[in-house]
Amino acid sequence: MERLDPDKLPRHVAIIMDGNGRWAKRRGLTRIVGHQKGTESVRDIVRTSRELGIKWLTLYAFSEENWKRPSYEVKALMGLLNRYLKSELKEMLDNGIRLACIGQTEKLPPEVQRTLWQTIEKTEHNTEMTLTLALSYGGRQEIVRAVKKMLGDIEKGTLHVNRITEERLSEYLYTADTPDPDLLIRTSGEYRISNFLLWQVAYTEIFTTPTLWPDFRKERYLEALLDYQKRERRFGTTGEQTIHPE
Numbered sequence: 682m683e684r685l686d687p688d689k690l691p692r693h694v695a696i697i698m699d700g701n702g703r704w705a706k707r708r709g710l711t712r713i714v715g716h717q718k719g720t721e722s723v724r725d726i727v728r729t730s731r732e733l734g735i736k737w738l739t740l741y742a743f744s745e746e747n748w749k750r751p752s753y754e755v756k757a758l759m760g761l762l763n764r765y766l767k768s769e770l771k772e773m774l775d776n777g778i779r780l781a782c783i784g785q786t787e788k789l790p791p792e793v794q795r796t797l798w799q800t801i802e803k804t805e806h807n808t809e810m811t812l813t814l815a816l817s818y819g820g821r822q823e824i825v826r827a828v829k830k831m832l833g834d835i836e837k838g839t840l841h842v843n844r845i846t847e848e849r850l851s852e853y854l855y856t857a858d859t860p861d862p863d864l865l866i867r868t869s870g871e872y873r874i875s876n877f878l879l880w881q882v883a884y885t886e887i888f889t890t891p892t893l894w895p896d897f898r899k900e901r902y903l904e905a906l907l908d909y910q911k912r913e914r915r916f917g918t919t920g921e922q923t924i925h926p927e
Contacts, residue, residue: 683907685907685910687733689910690733690734691735691863691906692735692736692860692863693860693862693863693864694730694735694863695738695740695741695862695865695866695877695881695882695885696726696738696739696865696866697741697867697868697871697874698719698722698723698868698894698897699867699869699871699894700893701715701716701719701893701894702715702716703893704893704895704896705718713757716754716757716758716761717761718895719894720765722895722896722898723740723765724772725898725899726738726740726897726899726902727769727812728772729903730810731778737813737860738812739814739815739878740814741815741818743758743762743815743818744815744818744875745784745785745819745822746819746875748817759789759793762793762797762816763792763796766796767800770803773804774804776809776810777807777810778807778809778810778811778812779805779808779811780801780804780811780812780813780814781811781814782814782815782816783823784816784817784818786817813859815877815878819876820874820879820880821879823880824854824879824880830853851880854880854881856881861883862881862885863914864885864887864888864906864909865877866888866889866890866902866905867888867889867890868892868894868897869890869891869892869893870889870890870891871889884914886909886912886914888909
């Protein structure tokens with residue numbers, strides 16, 4: 682495999698972790714086993730990101746739409762999340778990883794909320810990498826929430842409508858303190874954004890792979906990063922402008 686150029690790594694990688702259920706079905710196992718196996722991939726990708734020096738990693742862990750799944754599966758996913766947070770705390774502390782979250786976390790079970798906020802508090806001073814979990818998250822819901830907050834400030838007189846810009850709206854999103862993703866990875870061969878970071882991925886490079894999430898480990902991750910390094914990011918300009926900005 683080609684070697685990565687450490688100077689061309691993305692600052693922020695976002696991942697839609699898809700395929701746990703299909704991974705399990707192909708093996709005659711329950712979907713829950715697939716989700717359990719998927720947590721091993723989470724651990725591997727977080728560890729690899731930290732080793733490479735990637736500063737921000739955002740994982741789509743549980744969408745707003747996922748609440749529609751069978752109650753037994755939702756309960757199992759919440760249990761897995763709670764155990765993951767507890768089991769990974771030491772590694773986060775040892776490796777300078779700060780935990781953050783985005784989404785309607787008030788919908789999570791009380792026990793999960795307690796563990797989540799305790800982990801966030803205990804890691805808040807870590808500076809080597811930020812791991813953000815999108816929990817009960819939806820991109821459209823995030824934008825609606827931001828608009829409501831802006832309207833509230835307009836009513837209070839602290840924001841004038843003529844001062845609304847793209848940058849100002851971004852300040853009202855969950856990700857106000859996080860740079861937009863440079864690379865979005867989706868596993869399992871699907872070609873959908875699935876209501877994930879709709880505002881933030883406007884100019885994000887997208888990499889899709891048929892690999893199901895439980896099989897997406899370090900080697901596959903490095904392949905995605907190598908592919909990213911071969912891209913020419915133009916942000917609406919021409920290739921000539923990118924190479925010769927003058």
